[in-house]
Amino acid sequence: MESNKHFVLGVYEDEDVLLDAVGKVRESGVKIHEVYSPFPVHGLDGALGYKMTRLPKAAFMFGLLGTTLALTMQIGMLGFDWPMIIGGKDFFSIPPFIPVTFELTVLLSALGMVGTFMIVSDLKPYKKPRIYDIRITDDKHVMAIDLAKNKMSKDEIKKIIQGSGASEVNDKDFEE
Amino acid sequence: MTEERFSFTASAKKTLMIVGVIGIVLLVVGTISSMSGGHAEEGEHAINTITSQTDLTASLEEGPEHAAEEAHGGGEHHGSAPWLKRLFTNLWINNIYFTGLGIIGLFFVAIQYATQAGWSAGMKRIPLAMAHWLPIAGGLMLISWFVVNHDVFHWTSAGLYAPVAEGGDEIIQGKAAMWYWPLEIGSFPLFYVLRIVVFFGLWIMFFMWIKKEMLAEDLDGDVKHWYTARKYSAIFLVIFAVTSSIAAWDWVMSIDPHWFSTMFGWYVFASWWVNGLAVITLIVVVLKQNGYLSIINSNHLHDIGKFVFGFSIFWTYIWFSQFLLIYYANIPEETVYFIERLGASQYKWVFFLNLILNFFLPFLLLMTRDAKRHMSMLKVVMPIIIVGHWFDFYLMITPGVMQKDGTFGFVEIGMAMIFGVAFLFVTLSNLAKAPLFAKNHPMLQESLHHHI
Numbered sequence: 001m002e003s004n005k006h007f008v009l010g011v012y013e014d015e016d017v018l019l020d021a022v023g024k025v026r027e028s029g030v031k032i033h034e035v036y037s038p039f040p041v042h043g044l045d046g047a048l049g050y051k052m053t054r055l056p057k058a059a060f061m062f063g064l065l066g067t068t069l070a071l072t073m074q075i076g077m078l079g080f081d082w083p084m085i086i087g088g089k090d091f092f093s094i095p096p097f098i099p100v101t102f103e104l105t106v107l108l109s110a111l112g113m114v115g116t117f118m119i120v121s122d123l124k125p126y127k128k129p130r131i132y133d134i135r136i137t138d139d140k141h142v143m144a145i146d147l148a149k150n151k152m153s154k155d156e157i158k159k160i161i162q163g164s165g166a167s168e169v170n171d172k173d174f175e176e
Numbered sequence: 177m178t179e180e181r182f183s184f185t186a187s188a189k190k191t192l193m194i195v196g197v198i199g200i201v202l203l204v205v206g207t208i209s210s211m212s213g214g215h216a217e218e219g220e221h222a223i224n225t226i227t228s229q230t231d232l233t234a235s236l237e238e239g240p241e242h243a244a245e246e247a248h249g250g251g252e253h254h255g256s257a258p259w260l261k262r263l264f265t266n267l268w269i270n271n272i273y274f275t276g277l278g279i280i281g282l283f284f285v286a287i288q289y290a291t292q293a294g295w296s297a298g299m300k301r302i303p304l305a306m307a308h309w310l311p312i313a314g315g316l317m318l319i320s321w322f323v324v325n326h327d328v329f330h331w332t333s334a335g336l337y338a339p340v341a342e343g344g345d346e347i348i349q350g351k352a353a354m355w356y357w358p359l360e361i362g363s364f365p366l367f368y369v370l371r372i373v374v375f376f377g378l379w380i381m382f383f384m385w386i387k388k389e390m391l392a393e394d395l396d397g398d399v400k401h402w403y404t405a406r407k408y409s410a411i412f413l414v415i416f417a418v419t420s421s422i423a424a425w426d427w428v429m430s431i432d433p434h435w436f437s438t439m440f441g442w443y444v445f446a447s448w449w450v451n452g453l454a455v456i457t458l459i460v461v462v463l464k465q466n467g468y469l470s471i472i473n474s475n476h477l478h479d480i481g482k483f484v485f486g487f488s489i490f491w492t493y494i495w496f497s498q499f500l501l502i503y504y505a506n507i508p509e510e511t512v513y514f515i516e517r518l519g520a521s522q523y524k525w526v527f528f529l530n531l532i533l534n535f536f537l538p539f540l541l542l543m544t545r546d547a548k549r550h551m552s553m554l555k556v557v558m559p560i561i562i563v564g565h566w567f568d569f570y571l572m573i574t575p576g577v578m579q580k581d582g583t584f585g586f587v588e589i590g591m592a593m594i595f596g597v598a599f600l601f602v603t604l605s606n607l608a609k610a611p612l613f614a615k616n617h618p619m620l621q622e623s624l625h626h627h628i
Contacts, residue, residue, distance in 0.1 A: 042627060056545065087504060095503050098496065 005174040007033065008157050009132055010143040010166035015041045018141045021164035022047040025143065028160050033146040036136040055113060055120075062112025063105045070104035071097060130174055144172075179615055182468055184608040192597050199593030206586025210259040255327045258581045264324040265577045266588055270595040271320055272427055273451075273569045275313040276444075277599060280452025281306030282383050283416055289386070289402075289409035294622030295479050298471040298613045302459050304390060305607035306452070307383050309599055314376030317427075321372065328577050331355060331433040337362035347434050347509075355430070371426055375419045382412040390614060397616035420445050428569075431576040435513045439498040444572075446494045450487040450534075451565035457484055458558040459603070461551045468612055474549040475626045481548025488538040488561065492531075516575045522582055526571050533564025566592055 010025075012018040018041065025032060026049065035044060074097045078084060083091045118124070133142045143166070145157055152160075158169050255261070281303035288296045326332050331348050338344040355365040385408045393401035421441025429440045437443070457480050463469050502510045517523045537560050547553040574582045614620065 052545070060543070087506060089504075095496075095500050098500070 005130075005176060006147040006154075007132065007172040007174070008145045008147060008154060008161065009168075009170045009172050010145070010161035010164065011133065011135070011168040011170065012141040012143065012165065013139075013167050015141060017165040018143070019043060019047050021143065021161075021166065024164045025145075025160060030145060030152065030157055030160055031149050033144045033149065035141065035143045036132060037141045038137060038139060041141070055117060058116040059109050059113040062116075063109035065112070066105040066108030067101055069108070070101040074100060128176070132172055133170070180468065180470070180612040182463065182604070182608045182612045184604045188604070189601075192600055195593055196597035199590045199597060201590070202586040203590030203594065206588075206590055207259060207263060210262060210583075210585070210587060211257075258578070261327045261578060261581070262583070262587055263591075264320075264327045265574055265582075266591040267320050268324055268328050268427075268577075269566075269569050269573050269588075270591055271313065271317050272444075272573070273566055273592075274309060274595050274599050275317060276448030277452055277455055278307050278309035278313050279379055279416070279420070280448050281308075281456070282310065282379065282386070282412070283449070284452060284456060285386060285390075286382075286409035286412045286416070289406040290413055292406070292619075294619035295476060295626045297617045297619040297623035298469065299456070299460055299476065299480070300390070300614065300617075301607065301610060301612055302463075303452070303456050304387060304610075305603045306455065306459075306599075307387075308606040309602050310376065310380050310383055312598075312602060314372075314380065317376065318369070318372055321369070328431060328573075329433075330576075331430060332365065334362045345434075351433065354425075368426060371422065375423055378415055378419060382408055382415070386412070391610055393614055393616050394611055399618050402618050420448075428572050431573055432513060434509065437498055437502070437510070437513070439494060439501075443494050443498055446487065446491040447565050447568050450484060450491050451562060453480065453484045453487060454558045454561040454565075456480065457554055458562065461554050461558070463612075465551060465555075471613055471620075471624060473626075475628050476623070477551065477554060478545070478549045478628055479626075481542060481554060484558070484561065485538060485542040485548065488535060488542070492535040492539075495531075495535075516579070517571060520575070520580060520582075522580075522584070523571065523575050526567055526584070530564065530567050530571055533560050534568060537564075 010021065012021060015037065018035070018037070022032065022035065022044070026047075032048060035041075035048060037044070075092060078086075079091045085091075086096075089096065132144050133140065136142045143161070145161070147154060147157070150157060154171075161169050256264070284303040285300055285307070287293075288300055321329075330336075331351070335343060336345040336348045337352060340346050340349075349361070352361040353367075355368040356363065357367040359366045386405050389401040389405040389408070392398075393405075424441045424444035428444055429436065457477075460469065460472060460480065461477070464472055499514065502514060517527050538557055541553065541557045541560075542548055547557075570584070570588070617623075
């Protein structure tokens with residue numbers, strides 16, 4: 001398979017330089033694909049202009065689904081399908097349903113959130129990981145720029161990155 | 177960092193005074209109307225309750241509580257007239273409620289030290305100021321215990337401790353040592369009164385010690401004060417775990433002396449704790465809106481908002497654990513507690529209001545991230561919780577004392593307002609005495625850079 005993903009990588013030594021560089025690169029009109037760092041860098045999300053995640057909304061919807069499923073299941077089972085008298089309580093007695101409802105709400109909310117996160121982060125089990133630079137797990141910060149998403153030429157982008165304080169500027173291609 | 181001081185202005189004092197005077201007026205009007213006119217209405221009301229809810233009332237009357245009361249002759253412990261009992265009940269509700277605010281102030285500070293929390297370094301003076309209510313609460317609790325005595329605490333009636341054949345109460349006699357030891361049962365509840373004194377004594381002592389370290393740190397900036405305060409805090413937390421639980425049995429659960437719940441210590445603590453957090457948050461927000469506490473930003477509000485959100489759910493969890501077990505086991509001596517509260521129309525609405533104000537509204541309104549970061553939303557939710565937990569204590573105390581005579585009206589609102597004004601007066605005037613945040617706190621920098 002021929003190489004179809006082309007990236008330019010800027011390697012940075014220090015997180016303060018990186019934060020500064022992210023601002024400069026974005027100002028000059030280059031779209032940054034992603035920044036990889038060996039540890040969480042405070043303020044990076046803001047510098048990259050990321051919007052707040054919508055994951056909590058997904059969690060709420062999954063939770064609501066769990067609540068509905070749990071109540072439907074219990075009311076259906078104990079109210080219609082096979083009514084049983086337990087401890088002299090009504091068939092529709094909400095208090096004993098609450099523990100199960102709570103558990104299913106939490107379970108679906110958590111599983112749904114993990115699933116959603118996997119999907120939006122493109123983390124499939126058979127996914128071949130892109131390793132931009134092995135040193136991002138050690139001591140280097142790497143800014144990846146997708147050439148397909150930028151109108152500028154490769155050389156122009158390289159120049160901008162070089163000027164922003166990167167210690168190295170590399171090419172990286174992936175075949176997918 | 178420059179020092180920041182809160183000034184308790186004359187206009188703020190005046191506003192509080194006006195609220196206090198309105199409270200007194202409401203209390204007086206309410207008391208007079210319950211002494212005269214209101215009485216007939218209440219009588220009618222009671223009759224309505226009986227006719228419309230024959231089954232429930234019947235079961236209530238056959239309950240062990242009532243049967244026991246019949247046995248040892250009504251006259252003695254019914255004591256004072258309903259209006260006076262109502263006054264005493266309210267006195268006791270507000271004693272417990274505001275003691276909670278004071279002790280939670282200290283508890284919050286202690287938790288922050290023991291967990292070495294940095295985020296709260298800028299707001300610890302507010303809970304510390306709230307804890308200044310403790311000495312007053314202790315005095316009030318002790319004095320009013322002797323005032324309300326038989327009217328609120330049925331177990332203080334000497335007749336209960338006669339031999340069972342002569343109208344004594346076997347269940348209460350089994351618990352008597354908890355109150356009367358080491359004196360003769362039925363005489364003076366020395367152990368009980370001693371506990372009030374010792375608990376408040378311990379709490380006030382630790383409050384003084386921790387406060388001393390906090391204020392000394394402002395002057396010389398030595399980090400040793402932080403270490404000493406942490407040591408006191410850790411010891412205090414252990415003591416508080418035991419004392420708060422026993423206090424809940426003594427001051428609230430013993431009002432229904434035949435009944436018991438192993439969840440009760442936690443239940444009262446949960447109610448105190450979330451309410452205290454709500455008051456701290458509200459004071460922080462109001463101070464911020466008046467131009468103080470510039471070092472507190474939405475990240476700190478987010479954290480304290482999460483605290484309130486989380487502990488609203490915690491309170492519900494405890495409430496529900498207590499309710500579900502009693503509901504499911506269906507043992508008469510336990511269910512009587514909920515029959516009293518759900519079977520009478522004057523408490524039924526409070527029962528559901530309690531859940532709406534303390535669970536559903538905070539849960540839904542504080543769920544999103546933005547709600548916890550914005551002062552406008554916090555300012556809506558905190559008063560809901562503060563009012564909600566007042567009703568929680570109303571529901572714990574009133575039905576056990578007033579039974580079918582319990583109502584809600586001007587007396588309740590007025591008394592709560594008077595206590596609230598007194599509490600705020602003590603809190604705010606003590607807040608003004610020290611800098612609004614500790615400029616030498618070793619974690620102040622961490623707090624300033626707090627980011628979530």
